[in-house]
Amino acid sequence: MAGHTGHRKSSRIAVFTTRFAPSPTGQLHLGHAYSALLAYDMAQAARGRFLLRIEDTDTARCTPAFEAQIYDDLAWLGLAWETPVLRQSNNTAAYDAAITHLGDLGLLYPCSCTRSDIRSAASAPQEGAPMHGPDGLIYPGTCRNRSWEDRKDSDAVRLNIARALDQLTTLPAYTETGIHPALRLTRAHFIEGVGDVVLARRDTKTAAYHLSVVVDDAAQGITHVIRGEDLATATPIHVLLQALLGCETPIYRHHRLIRDEGGKRLAKRDDARAIALYRREGASPQDIRRMVGL
Template sequence: MPPPVFRFAPSPNGFLHLGHAYSALLNFESAREGGGRFLLRIEDIDATRCRPEFEAAIDQDLGWLGITWETPVRRQSDHFADYRAALDRLAAMGLLYPSFESRAGIAGLVKAREADGVWPRDPDGAPLYPGAAKSLSATERERRLRSGAAYALRLDMDAACRLAGDLAWTERGSGPDGETGDIVALPKAWGDVVLARKDTPTSYHLSVVIDDALQGVTDVVRGQDLFWSTAVHRLLQKILDLPQPVYRHHGLIRDGAGAKLSKASAATGLRELRARGMTAGEVRNLIGLP
């Protein structure tokens, strides 16, 4: 039986904080205890926010914590062709369509819908896509694309769910309300999610499942804030014939007010804590690790 493969996949759009340390250490030590492999992946598809100095800081912070990883490191920005191939497969199955509304336009549509009642929202609290781009004719779609209009490529969720059938995942951690074991996946709760944009040829949902498959990741250990997103990932894994990892979602490290940590919070940034003379062992104590 091949060894398990774990990964830590930060975005270099800010400095790491205590929550990142917790997740990275859980992955690293799970790999070590299970005789497995530990990978570092750089999720840098957002070219406007990701910077080389943040990636350098990730290396420094993880090294300070005593974490080592295999090389070479996979950077998503080097692998847009992999995501394009997956999009082409989904398009060939008739599961993608472009939408042309701006973010402000979508907000206006949601406001209009809510004037008639409650408009559904996804598990993160964002409104589901309210537009009618799926009903545009092929001729009109092509006309808008040729005009150079901005667009988002959306997954036709109803069609994808019909194709995939019933879905579930194995949860060895727990959800926000203690959900564990065999979890029924309900991707329709997310509506027609965006899988790529004109200026960004992939999305988190798409790239994470492609990367995990190509890197042979067997165990996904990540925060509970991504628990319900797993439904979308299971859907994409099923329709793209990708292997299914085991999932372990862990509790989040929060600030004194109970809020989820942010990269903008210097009080919990690893870089700042190190500069103040804190040791890696003291960081472990802060986040509840022996």
């Protein structure tokens, strides 16, 4: 499978390579500025590579205007990146190849459950208190016995986490250099705390975040993933998929989040802290650096 991702495991010492991977579904805000600047500064300090990736599979919300604004804001901040930029909408063949490979291994199954179905099943009396994982409610396994060959266009695609673990001779591990220690990955953690995650969505027929980010990081030769602490709980999923697909596992650094006065992390709908607004009000790139603590 490593040939599909374009990033085979190697014993060679790799050049420090990191990326910033925004979605063009809104304006970049101070939180994005912090993550991008931190990754760029670390790449510069290591004399490494800083790459940009556009995660544009959400066709309902992604727009060319927001994508153009991303390039403009990052350039204004003083960042430079290699071209061409990897755009997920142009990389669907690689995601399809990964799905095919995992399906051939017997690790996937189709799922027709809606979010309402999952809530109802997870809260049934015999199930006990619903458990939450990185993607919300942990899937109760309603469709787990369906055959991979039985999948329909309207189905989501799920990873059978127990079978995936059985596929490996040892449990995966990873290195964390950020504010959270690396989780000790056990079988119980995956089955009870993660569950059968979605790898392809039923609504858009596109690869879900967990699969696309692993395939993309492999394709771009990413050695260091620098991202917010809100994604720390997703890392075990990515490390597991890397092991299944024969990809290198990067070093992870999960950083603090930029929050508003009430302690709530910033969202794209919070236009009051958009980089573009600060620019219009006369702020400089150094002002932005000071605002985010850099």
